[in-house]
Amino acid sequence: MSIEINNLSLGYQDKLVVKNLSLKFPRNKVIALIGPNGCGKSTTLKAVARLLKPKQGSITHKGQDIWQKSPKEYAQELAFLPQQHLVPEGIKVRELIAYGRSPYLNLWGKLSQKDEELVNWAMAQTQTAELAEQLVSDLSGGQQQRVFLAMTLAQDAELVLLDEPTTYLDLNRQAELMGMM
Structure with a gap:
């Protein structure tokens, strides 16, 4: 697995946008997140890109927490x-x-x-x-x-x-x- 998301909850201030999301992004695949406006697709991508800290849960890349990597390395x-x-x-x-x-x-x-x-x-x-x-x-x-x-x-x-x-x-x-x- 390349990216793995476990029990991820995301939001802005007191508003929870994503709750308990778990996903696996396999290597060498094109993956599409599909859903209605406001369901958390962009918010999830921001979290994977380290632009938004999770309120709960983890995101790993090659088994390592993405927040443990240096910004340059990531x-x-x-x-x-x-x-x-x-x-x-x-x-x-x-x-x-x-x-x-x-x-x-x-x-x-x-x-x-x-x-x-x-x-x-x-x-x-x-x-x-x-x-x-x-x-x-x-x-x-x-x-x-x-x-x-x-x-x-x-x-x-x-x-x-x-x-x-x-x-x-x-x-x-x-x-x-x-x-x-």
Whole structure:
């Protein structure tokens, strides 16, 4: 098993959103969490991505509690594309995609040849190479979504969590994304 969730309860302030959830995410599989709005899908993904501490229960990756791993170590294992993202002002597409390599960078933050290759690969996969020198803030919603997906792919993590990844994408891009996954 890759990710295992045991008796997980999650919420915000006093409101419990997820109660006693247990799941196993097998390796090398595409898993979809399906349910009505507000049932806790995004909340569960945030917990697996370590953005939300559980009120109860545990989440393990390869048998180890995810909260026992360093942030850098866990970021090398898991990439997360949230449902909503903040679009930074004044940053170009290539720079944002290169942020996906942050968990691997040394103190000076310079991209290695391998990092550059992964950034180029992610741009090719998401068809964002032609946007490389444009400001992310100037792009359409669908283009921004592809750029953030490229950043997630450039992270080259074993696990990739995508929360509503087809938002803002036209039908052709949605089909391409699903095929890629």
